[in-house]
Amino acid sequence: MQLRKITSLLVVALLMSASAVAATLGAQAKPDIAGKYEGIAKGAGIGEVPLTAEIKNDNGKISGKLDIPQGTATITSGTFVDGKLSMKVDAAGSELTINGTFKDDKITGDWALEGQTGTFELKKMAAAAAPATPPAAATPPAATPTPAPGDPVTGEWDATADIGGQSLPFTMKLKLEGDKVTGSTESAQGSVPITKGSFVGDKLSITIDTPNGAVVLTGIIKEGKLTGDFDFAGQAQGKWEAKKK
Numbered sequence: 001m002q003l004r005k006i007t008s009l010l011v012v013a014l015l016m017s018a019s020a021v022a023a024t025l026g027a028q029a030k031p032d033i034a035g036k037y038e039g040i041a042k043g044a045g046i047g048e049v050p051l052t053a054e055i056k057n058d059n060g061k062i063s064g065k066l067d068i069p070q071g072t073a074t075i076t077s078g079t080f081v082d083g084k085l086s087m088k089v090d091a092a093g094s095e096l097t098i099n100g101t102f103k104d105d106k107i108t109g110d111w112a113l114e115g116q117t118g119t120f121e122l123k124k125m126a127a128a129a130a131p132a133t134p135p136a137a138a139t140p141p142a143a144t145p146t147p148a149p150g151d152p153v154t155g156e157w158d159a160t161a162d163i164g165g166q167s168l169p170f171t172m173k174l175k176l177e178g179d180k181v182t183g184s185t186e187s188a189q190g191s192v193p194i195t196k197g198s199f200v201g202d203k204l205s206i207t208i209d210t211p212n213g214a215v216v217l218t219g220i221i222k223e224g225k226l227t228g229d230f231d232f233a234g235q236a237q238g239k240w241e242a243k244k245k
Contacts, residue, residue: 043118
């Protein structure tokens with residue numbers, strides 16, 4: 001069980017960007033009550049009255065307006081918490097109280113005004129479609145760096161890490177400038193930039209920062225091959241190797 005957990009962490013560290021991790025672990029979006037509505041208010045003394053509403057939501061604080069045949073009424077205060085809506089509306093100098101529940105883009109509930117009471121239902125109107133825009137031109141993939149004479153590092157590498165007996169393939173795009181190494185590690189799941197890298201003598205050292213900790217890969221280059229060790233935030237260690245394409 002522990003080995004499986006460490007393996008999973010290392011896969012995330014090497015192959016996934018921070019944005020991908022956030023997307024995987026992100027919480028579900030809260031219901032958005034803000035928008036325009038249309039519906040009907042009912043009551044013994046008023047029958048059925050058509051109405052529209054424009055509701056704004058600022059972190060649970062509600063504002064906006066109601067429109068009825070007699071005119072526009074301003075929402076003077078309101079809250080929206082856990083799907084429950086409560087509003088006070090200035091109706092020509094009188095206070096209209098509205099309480100309802102928001103579910104499936106509908107608000108249903110009760111209203112009260114100067115001793116009169118009734119029910120209402122509002123349905124959220126579809127947002128106007130944005131004008132179509134032409135698709136953006138595809139961004140060409142980054143070109144593989146071309147090594148200078150005597151540069152054994154710059155270029156694209158096919159790599160494999162050994163994690164508890166399991167083989168994890170990935171690729172690296174590296175660029176050497178002086179003794180500084182830059183680039184990225186990539187896989188089908190995403191790309192992670194190299195935070196820090198160096199090449200001194202025949203020894204390569206690369207650090208990759210991830211949301212779960214730093215991955216450090218060290219290796220020796222010999223005859224177009226890299227062999228070495230990796231350490232993932234002190235939680236897992238192992239061997240890795242790479243061959244230049």
